[in-house]
Amino acid sequence: MTQVSIIVPVLNEEATIHGAVSRLCRDFPDCELIVVDGGSTDATAELAALHATVIGSERGRALQMNEGARHTSGDILWFIHADTAIEPEALGQIRAALADPTVVAGGLTLRFDRRTPGLNYLAWTSNARARRLHHIFGDQAMFIRRTVFEALGGFPALAIMEDLEMSRRLHRRGQLRLLPATSTASSRRLVAHGTWRMIAFMQYLKLLYFAGVDPEAIRARYTAGPRLLPNRSPRAARTRRI
Numbered sequence: 675m676t677q678v679s680i681i682v683p684v685l686n687e688e689a690t691i692h693g694a695v696s697r698l699c700r701d702f703p704d705c706e707l708i709v710v711d712g713g714s715t716d717a718t719a720e721l722a723a724l725h726a727t728v729i730g731s732e733r734g735r736a737l738q739m740n741e742g743a744r745h746t747s748g749d750i751l752w753f754i755h756a757d758t759a760i761e762p763e764a765l766g767q768i769r770a771a772l773a774d775p776t777v778v779a780g781g782l783t784l785r786f787d788r789r790t791p792g793l794n795y796l797a798w799t800s801n802a803r804a805r806r807l808h809h810i811f812g813d814q815a816m817f818i819r820r821t822v823f824e825a826l827g828g829f830p831a832l833a834i835m836e837d838l839e840m841s842r843r844l845h846r847r848g849q850l851r852l853l854p855a856t857s858t859a860s861s862r863r864l865v866a867h868g869t870w871r872m873i874a875f876m877q878y879l880k881l882l883y884f885a886g887v888d889p890e891a892i893r894a895r896y897t898a899g900p901r902l903l904p905n906r907s908p909r910a911a912r913t914r915r916i
Contacts, residue, residue: 675704675769676748676749676750676769676772677705677706677747677748677749677750678702678704678705678706678748678749678750678752678765678768678769678817679705679706679707679708679743679746679747679748679750679751679752680698680702680705680706680707680708680752680753680754681708681710681739681742681743681746681751681752681753681754682694682695682698682707682708682709682710682722682726682742682753682754682755682756683710683712683731683735683738683739683742683753683755683756684709684710684711684712684714684718684719684722684738684756685711685712685713685714685718685733686714686715686716686718687714687718687756687757688714688716688717688718688721690756690757690860691709691718691721691722691756692721692722692724692725694754694756694757694758695707695709695721695722695724695725695726696724696725697759697760698725698726698754698760699725699726701760701762701765702760702762702765705748705752705765706727706746706747706748707725707726707727708726708727708728708729708742708745708746709722709723709726709727709728709729709742710728710729710730710731710738710739710741710742711728711729711730711731711738712730712731712732712733712734712735712737712738713730713731713732713733727745729741729742729745734831734833735812735829735836736828736829736830736831736832736836737831739753739828739829739836740828740829740831743820743823743828748820749819749820749821750768750769750772750817750818750819750820751817751818751819751820751823752768752815752816752817752818753812753815753816753817753818754815754857755812755813755815755859757859757860757862758813758815758857758858758859758860759787759857759858760782760815760855760856760857760858761782761855761856761857761858763854763855764782764815764853764855764856764857767853767854767855768780768817768853771851771853772817772819774849776848776849777819777848777849777850777851778818778819778822778844778847778848778849778850779810779816779817779818779819779822779841779844779848779850779851780810780816780817780850780851780852780853781804781810781811781814781815781816781817781850781852781853781857782814782815782852782853782855782856782857783801783814783852783853783854783855783856783857784797784800784801784804784813784814784856784857784859785797785856785857785858785859786858786859786860786861786864787858787859787860787861788861788865790869792864792869792870792873793861793864793869795873796864796869796873800814801852804850804852805852808841808842808844808845808850809838809841809842810837810841810850810852811837811838811841812837813857813859814852814857815857816837816840816841818840818844822844822847822848825847826840826843826844826847830843832889833889833890833892833893834879834883834889834892834893834896835879835880835883835889835892838880838883867899867900868900871900872900874900875899875900879892879895879896882895
């Protein structure tokens with residue numbers, strides 16, 4: 675049977691990590707499980723170590739995923755976020771998909787842990803994008819054939835959009851397959867900032883990336899969160915508040 679290695683990049687996920695790794699151990703007991711901690715300041719690493727092999731890494735999702743891949747032995751690399759829940763049927767579907775040598779990678783069908791018109795729309799468009807444009811994002815639990823991953827040199831060392839860029843590179847190597855099994859993602863950030871506002875914001879960030887803006891600048895913009903205008907100066911900020 676083809677060996678699958680699960681890699682979970684984490685940073686300060688104390689609230690979710692225990693449930694995440696225990697669920698992965700329960701549903702995928704024959705998979706290698708590696709948690710890559712990017713320097714958490716809470717109990718994330720200690721809690722993850724109860725169920726998985728934990729390694730340290732420089733902070734940054736691409737760096738963490740690449741470091742995790744270096745510590746695995748599986749023929750299939752499966753990258754899963756700590757705040758997503760994976761349908762157990764996914765593993766069999768991944769193995770079946772990669773039995774076709776023309777398939778190099780893929781992801782799962784996205785859904786969210788809440789059902790609202792905005793979240794349903796985002797899930798639908800994300801899955802349509804994955805099928806038509808072959809852009810698979812991290813919350814869709816990307817899986818990659820190891821030989822192809824290594825030939826590409828792993829995820830590009832970008833501050834953000836590493837999953838989008840990796841999808842584009844993978845598609846040049848072969849087929850990407852979106853599987854029917856679901857990856858249920860957390861809606862916490864979307865809901866906190868307003869779902870429709872975040873949908874528009876994320877499209878704006880992607881436009882910046884395609885326009886060639888420095889990914890580090892895009893990451894800083896993402897971290898700041900959606901707002902109507904960037905802060906230009908303390909004086910300008912005071913003027914807007916007045």
